[in-house]
Amino acid sequence: MLMRAAISVLMLAGFYLVAVLQLVGVIALAPWLVSAVSGPVSLTVFALVLGPAATLAAFAIFLAIHTRNERPFGVPAGPDQAPLLWETVHEIAREVVTRPPNEIRLTPHPNAAVSERCRLLGLVGGRRTLYIGLPLIHVFTVDQLRAAVAHEVAHLSYKHTRLSAIAYRGRRAITETLSRVGRFNVAGWPFRAYGSCYFLVDNARRRRQEYEADHTSALVAGRAVAASSLREQAVISEATKIYFFDHVMPGLDAGYAPTDVFAGFADLVTARRKELEETLASENEASTSLWDTHPPLQERIAAIAGMPETSSARDGRPATELLPDATAFGRRLQEKLIDLPTRRMLDWEKFRIETQTAELLRHTDWVLRKVSYHTGIPIPNANAIFDLIAAGRLSEIAQPFSPGVPPEDAGREFAENIEWLLRLAALRSGTGHWQLSWTAPANLTTADGAELPLSDLAVAAVTTGGIARARRRLTELGIDLGAATLSDPTAGAYGTQVVTAVANVEVDDDEYDLFVLDKGLVLVPAPSDADEGKRRLRDLVGSTPAHELALDNWFVSWPEIARADVDRDVPLQVTLTLYTRQRVPIHERWLSETLTKDATEVLIDMLSDLDENPVV
Incomplete structure (x- = not known):
């Protein structure tokens, strides 16, 4: 610990030294420059080289000296709100032989973390906070969560958080200084060189800390559980991206919000586990770098496998057993993350349905408006487009959607836009019902789950002589083309x-x-x-x-x-x-x-x- 602290202090001091030497050099050169070179030339050199160097050095020194503790993120879960979780964390702290966290906060992130408000460059400890991502709690078992918490508490035990206080100063000072340095700014070259050295050393330190924390996690939870916790956390991390980008954000953009933003997360992980694991396997084959802050997952798991096994008790219950009111915490968290008053609150299934409908409306509105614009006549619904096709104007209405494509091909490609209109007509006619899946795009089926032949009917509509046949079949299915109309623009506000x-x-x-x-x-x-x-x-x-x-x-x-x-x-x-x-x-x-x-x-x-x- 003392050796690492000394290295961290020396690395930070090195940054001070680079900045001070550069500042002193500028001050020393300024009088000589004024006396040795003519006034206009000296002013030009000072303005272009020495001035920026002095400014950059002073800025770097300021950043290294002045730092601030970041504000806690997430929502607090007090001992009275989550007694079983607190009991588990305290038990782990006793096993690791360290002071337990003063606070537990729940976050939307797919990981766990710790922080400590240290003083005197991290030499004196302070208030400790444990952060646990709700995605972990919704998917982990109790023993996997214990392994993840043990890993984080180990960072406190090894005083990694103390070292982080020193490293944070250096990383912040270097990062923000280099962000203000252009590629051809000579004054910034020393900082770039030192920054590269600093990050290499600091990243190596951080990788070493991860191995140490993994070791403690395996001692507390057992080798198999510690390894499965790491693997599962990687799966959860990948699933979180898919969940929020593909299933949550589109609904928020459409003006809706779920009553519980994490309601479907565990279901997505279950449904797409094989795909997620295959994605991670391919990513783990990628080459590693000295710039990585964490060791490769497979190397961490291999290191755990090489440890002696411990006799830790297994607990395969869902981690939500330690936080029975996880839904309420999720709602509190989304109140911080989402502007709820401007959105319509819906339960999770209704949220997914309205999200799909909003996407459908966006496409159909675009088709109806574009056809109207290019034909110069009002197009109130899909029936009007079918009338144009029946009148032999398919190429005219299809060409703007496929510029540069031969008319025959443009007409065939227009079937995709026809299908969007048919889907809306089926939905609004009551014939189509959304069938939602975590593993495939949403689809419209009949009430009993039968497939609707909308794609075939769209192709028929753009085929010579097929428009009448398509209309007859749509009527048989109970699909009214007049139901596919423009939406109210204010609905998207x-x-x-x-x-x-x-x-x-x-x-x-x-x-x-x-x-x-x-x-x-x-x-x-x-x-x-x-x-x-x-x-x-x-x-x-x-x-x-x-x-x-x-x-x-x-x-x-x-x-x-x-x-x-x-x-x-x-x-x-x-x-x-x-x-x-x-x-x-x-x-x-x-x-x-x-x-x-x-x-x-x-x-x-x-x-x-x-x-x-x-x-x-």
Whole structure:
């Protein structure tokens, strides 16, 4: 411990030394430069080389000296709220022979961790916090959770957290200093060289600590359990990415929120375990690096297998036995992570269904709007598109969806868009019902689970002479093409947030305050007097949720915009052309005030980022 502490202190001191030597060198060279070189030249050299070097060195010293403890993350689980969990943690601390954590906090992360608020560069210990990810609790057995906790408590026992306080100063100082150094900044080269050396040494230290903590975990929980805990944690980590990115985030983006965000997590892990394990096996075959902070999983498991076995009791109960109210903790946690008041709360199954429906509506709205825009006639529903195909206009409506493709091929490719419309028609007609799966895309079936031939019917619709046959079969199935209509644009406003705003813009000679949301634009009637515009914007943002702004005013969602023509940047003049062919000219005034300094630039960037709506 003393040797490692000395190395950590020396490494941190080395960073101070690099910064101080560079600063002293600049101070020493400045008088000589002024006396030896002509005034303009010396000023140029100082401005381009010595000045930045001095600034960078001073900044590095400041960062190394001034550090702060990060605020605890997650939600606390006190002894009165989770007595069995606290009892288990204290029991493990006694086995490891160390002071137990002062606090347990639950997080959404697929891991466990510890921290200690140390003093005097980590030489004096302080308040200890144990972090446990709820994904672990939902999947682990009790003995696997004990192994994971023993691993983390071992970091406290070996005083790894004390060393981390010193290392944290160095890593923070080096990382933030190098983030301000350009590739060709000569003043930054010493810091880059030292930073590489520092990270190599520090990462080696961290890998060594992981082996030590694994050793303790195996002693407390047994070799087999410690190894299975590591393997399972890797599976849970991979599953968490899939769960949140594929199943939670799309629903949040659509304006919904589950009553319990972790409700389906254990089911996903169970359903996709084989796939997850195969993914991890392929990743473990990848080469390792000296820059890694953790040893490869297989090497850690092999090291555990080489230890003598201990007579630890097995406990295969679900880890939720130690936290019976895991659902309530999950709800408390999501209140911190998700802006719940702006979203509709649904139970987990309903959340998944509405998420799929929102995705379906997004596609069908796009198809209906685009066909309307390019044909110049209203397209209220899928029936109108079938009428166009029956009238021999398939190539005309399909070509914009497949630019550069021969008309015959474009017509065939349009079947995919027809299928989206048929799915919505089936759902709204009551014929189709969502069949959800963790291992396959959501599908529509009949009430008794029979497959609907929507893909075949979509192909028939774009085949010569097949449109009448497709219509007859849809009628037999009870699917009404008229049910596949455009959705209400304001329905997608839930869960939206204000990005920026511009006061007093003109739209067809009327005054509005323009609010830029992450889901579209809102135009709120405004007084013609531009005074106090910024205050008015702030007051409205502070008093009215973004989705209410959209519901109560003129809301133009991003999917409604066919194109955006920027006629002038300052003051901004942009003309939006909607898929209905309505034109919305937005003119910023010279005296218009903005919520943020870069409001107009942000608006132009967001219009440019629309996949189907390039700024021209």
